[in-house]
Amino acid sequence: MDLHLKGKAALVTASSRGLGKAIAQELAREGCHVMLNGRDSQNLLSAAREIRQLTDSKIATQVGDLTRDEDITALVEKTRSAFGRIDILINNCGGPPGGSFADFDDQQWQSAFELTLLSYIRLIRACLNDLRAAKGRIVNITSSSIRQPIPHLVLSNVFRAGVLGLSKSLADELAPDGVLVNTVAPGRIATDRTHHLDGLKAERLKCSREDVVREACKSIPLGRYGEPNELAQVVAFLVSNVNTYLTGQAIAIDGGLVRAL
């Protein structure tokens, strides 16, 4: 299917590794110009190099920390100046630290809020005029925790739900301008983050990481972790012009993990 993405300009945040990078790569493969972002310049440049080797699309990079308002402003300005427009915003971020309620003080709650919810709010605000002008697309990356809280991830359980509320509100508010807003909820996709969280769980349970993965796969109907490109392909459809009537939805990409209706 031709997604008609050729020549569109996409800003994909937190895209030097993992899900963000896979989305950036998929959009570039479909012909989008893509702005990549992350805090570590080496990782960022190597992601850009890798994607440039696979596609002819324009790839730009901007180092920046999504918890800093001035970095977000600079990121959006650089995207606008690199491509002359912003058609697509993919809001992604690093995951908040794992832990239970008693583990976190006010400062840690505040940091998680700034990373996982406020950064999305700021990015949407900064891109809003461009997205309205383009009848653009927003996809907010969250987690399966929007449907079912995950043990030992209370910060995600709380703030991802806020992102879902934001997405639903914006789907209403921006529909008259032709901007479609959707949420994507990954279950267990094989990235550095899942590797890290599985390691922490293995320490807690005093078993091996392989045992943790084997146990986790038992609760996934498809019996395995997803690959980042399996999520990226769904995102590419959501932000494409082939998607004309799907907005305000939360799409679980989890191999059937969450049983909620």
Ligand SMILES: NC(=O)c1ccc[n+]([C@@H]2O[C@H](COP(=O)([O-])OP(=O)(O)OC[C@H]3O[C@@H](n4cnc5c(N)ncnc54)[C@H](OP(=O)(O)O)[C@@H]3O)[C@@H](O)[C@H]2O)c1
């Ligand atoms: N993978 C899954 O199965 C899964 C499931 C549910 C939810 N999620 C959520 O989806 C998001 C992406 O997950 P992932 O698995 O791709 O994570 P990952 O492998 O840890 O990659 C995170 C990316 O975010 C960047 N990043 C982290 N903090 C940042 C910040 N403050 N400012 C700018 N960039 C930042 C990292 O680059 P730098 O470190 O260089 O900044 C990296 O490019 C996370 O929020 C995660 O919690 C993932």
